[in-house]
Amino acid sequence: MCEHAEHIDQMRQLVEALDAHRREVDEAFAEGFTVGFQEGEAVGYGRAHHEMSEEWSRIHRIVQDHARRRTFAETLRNRGEVA
Numbered sequence: 303m304c305e306h307a308e309h310i311d312q313m314r315q316l317v318e319a320l321d322a323h324r325r326e327v328d329e330a331f332a333e334g335f336t337v338g339f340q341e342g343e344a345v346g347y348g349r350a351h352h353e354m355s356e357e358w359s360r361i362h363r364i365v366q367d368h369a370r371r372r373t374f375a376e377t378l379r380n381r382g383e384v385a
Contacts, residue, residue: 304310378384 372380
């Protein structure tokens with residue numbers, strides 16, 4: 303047996319422990335990233351739906367306002383002019 307065999311074995315164990323730790327950190331990061339992305343996506347979609355709803359409500363009010371107005375032909379008839 304080599305005189306440094308014990309040290310080599312300790313270094314091998316240390317490298318294995320470091321590799322295992324790195325894998326744990328990588329897995330934890332991947333899991334955290336995935337959960338964070340999914341939550342962020344859900345929040346983003348929720349905000350987008352809220353903004354779209356507000357915008358459609360505004361557009362609806364504008365369209366309703368225009369629908370209640372007289373047409374040009376109606377205006378001319380009310381003036382006694384021919385349309």
